[in-house]
Amino acid sequence: MLKTFHAYDQDLSFRWALFGRLNSRYIHLRKLVIALEFSGSGYVWIPYSLIMIELYRTSINEAMPFILLFTGLMYDIAIIGITKSIIRRPRPKINHDDVLSIGPDKFSFPSGHTSRAVFLLFYFIETNFFQQIPKSVIISWLGSVVASRILLGRHYVSDVLAGVLFGIFECTTIVHLSPLVAxxxxxxxxxxxxxxxxxxxxxxxxxxxxxxxxxxxxxxxxxxxxxxxxxxxxxxxxxxxxxxxxxxxxxxxxxxxxxxxxxxxxxxxxxxxxxxxxxxxxxxxxxxxxxxxxxxxxxxxxxxxxxxxxxxxxxxxxxxxxxxxxxxxxxxxxxxxxxxxxxxxxxxxxxxxxxxxxxxxxxxxxxxxxxxxxxxxxxxxxx
Structure with missing residues (x-):
């Protein structure tokens, strides 16, 4: 049964990798999907949170949302990195090594981009982080980031599903941290x-x-x-x-x-x-x-x-x-x-x-x- 699931997972992941296969008729859109992928990267959100913490360093109340954001991102790196180091599942063969992968990130299970996108999705909505942006836009954007993991052939479907669960767990932990009361x-x-x-x-x-x-x-x-x-x-x-x-x-x-x-x-x-x-x-x-x-x-x-x-x-x-x-x-x-x-x-x-x-x-x-x-x-x- 496990072998059947694994074979189905591989087949489904290959067929859905529309922007990963070089012979795909959608390959010309690959760069656009890579840009979408990058928008959910830790290379964007970790520096952003540190910059905002520095800008609001004189007001702990204003800095707190960014402190929690940074804490969640580092928590994600730690928990996903440890899991990848233990499971050590190789990336799909269709994946192109055209993004920077450090240490455990070269492995596939679970999808760190997915866990991070799901964490950001729930965190932004739960805390009303971007007050001027409609929730539907945030959901569409981060949902597309999750989809990009399969469309680019970066991960298997099962990697992404696991990443969703990890992201929900991470956000549940972070948003319930007691905020500072002054x-x-x-x-x-x-x-x-x-x-x-x-x-x-x-x-x-x-x-x-x-x-x-x-x-x-x-x-x-x-x-x-x-x-x-x-x-x-x-x-x-x-x-x-x-x-x-x-x-x-x-x-x-x-x-x-x-x-x-x-x-x-x-x-x-x-x-x-x-x-x-x-x-x-x-x-x-x-x-x-x-x-x-x-x-x-x-x-x-x-x-x-x-x-x-x-x-x-x-x-x-x-x-x-x-x-x-x-x-x-x-x-x-x-x-x-x-x-x-x-x-x-x-x-x-x-x-x-x-x-x-x-x-x-x-x-x-x-x-x-x-x-x-x-x-x-x-x-x-x-x-």
């Missing part, structure tokens, strides 16, 4: 300081400095709603002037990847409102629904819970708040997901700031359960 807090009173040294307005913030900005702070009310803590958060003091919310969110016009969340709570807020919200399932559900409306109405990308602290009697927390906090977080996560599915909008993020002290953690947090629902957690290590 989380910044902007306090609504920062723009109102009297001295020029410490005063900071939203317009003075570098839009690429942070991946997430938490607007501090909103209030959690006993009425199970969220409210701004300053009058000028939503509307400015003068006619037609913008509120602080809008001024911070405007930074996204320069950096569309920036996410702005509303942080509710804070040290002076303590447990006011949170006690009522977390008291029972009905209160939690009502608060979650009200939170979604408030966040969407004010164009926030998510909610940051800065409850200081559940379970802390000295901060006014009631006995039910440790388990109540877990239930609150679970319901918020659940309803954020449901709202995104129903509306087609990007899911609201759910994050938190937590205490670092052991006695606070033991009194107020069911850590393993909470981590299942938060997008990420920030531990407050400041004094």
């Amino acid at each position: 989380r910044c807090y902007f306090a609504n009173w920062a723009a109102k300081r009297s001295d020029n040294i410490s005063r900071l307005t939203p317009e003075e913030i570098d839009p690429f400095l942070c991946t997430h900005i938490n607007f501090a702070f909103g209030k959690v009310l006993e009425s199970l709603t969220i409210a701004p803590s300053e009058e000028d958060d939503i509307k400015g003091w003068t006619l037609n002037s913008k509120g602080m919310y809008e001024r911070v969110i405007k930074l996204k016009e320069t950096n569309p990847d920036l996410r702005v969340l509303l942080s509710v709570g804070g040290w002076t807020h303590a447990s006011r409102g949170f006690n009522d919200v977390s008291k029972n399932a009905a209160n939690i559900k009502t608060f979650a629904a009200n939170s979604i409306k408030f966040l969407r109405d004010n164009k926030f990308d998510g909610l940051d819970l800065d409850w200081e602290y559940p379970g802390a009697k000295d901060q006014g927390a009631e006995p039910h708040t440790k388990t109540g906090y877990t239930k609150l977080v679970k319901k918020l996560s659940e309803m954020f997901q449901q709202e995104a599915e129903q509306t087609g909008k990007e899911k609201l993020l759910l994050t938190c700031a937590t205490a670092a002290a052991r006695h606070r953690i033991e009194a107020g947090y069911e850590v393993s359960e909470l981590c299942k629902s938060f997008d990420f957690v920030s531990v407050m290590t400041c004094n």
Whole structure:
């Protein structure tokens, strides 16, 4: 059976090598297909990723997509090179040695061009790498690169199929690497300081400095709603002037990847409102629904819970708040997901700031359960 498969693989590969056979009527198009082949080469994408990393070396947020791209390409070289060195399958006889092959690349199985093209395809689409290029164009281009491996007689069909599987595996690994989170807090009173040294307005913030900005702070009310803590958060003091919310969110016009969340709570807020919200399932559900409306109405990308602290009697927390906090977080996560599915909008993020002290953690947090629902957690290590 294996011999039959091998014979069929060779026969099919030979018949499909339209630009590999010298007697083919399509041979005049060979150079065009070679150019297509080169567009998916590591000789193009490795230097490109290194150049872009260097250009954006002062901004880790902007450089990160290129760092991951470079990591994926090097990962591809390593895994394909090792596999080729072990299998050592010769290239098809119809192949012309008119491209540079180094070391294990002289062998055929699996197709490194294919694995790289598939990796690039999934990576570009998954990360929205080329925002201005339609996905159909990217799919057609890299799909053609894969096809060129057979059309030029570089590889057997089975080499290409194996390369597809390797490429999917590589991309699955790379795109799920945890991206850097540079989380910044902007306090609504920062723009109102009297001295020029410490005063900071939203317009003075570098839009690429942070991946997430938490607007501090909103209030959690006993009425199970969220409210701004300053009058000028939503509307400015003068006619037609913008509120602080809008001024911070405007930074996204320069950096569309920036996410702005509303942080509710804070040290002076303590447990006011949170006690009522977390008291029972009905209160939690009502608060979650009200939170979604408030966040969407004010164009926030998510909610940051800065409850200081559940379970802390000295901060006014009631006995039910440790388990109540877990239930609150679970319901918020659940309803954020449901709202995104129903509306087609990007899911609201759910994050938190937590205490670092052991006695606070033991009194107020069911850590393993909470981590299942938060997008990420920030531990407050400041004094």
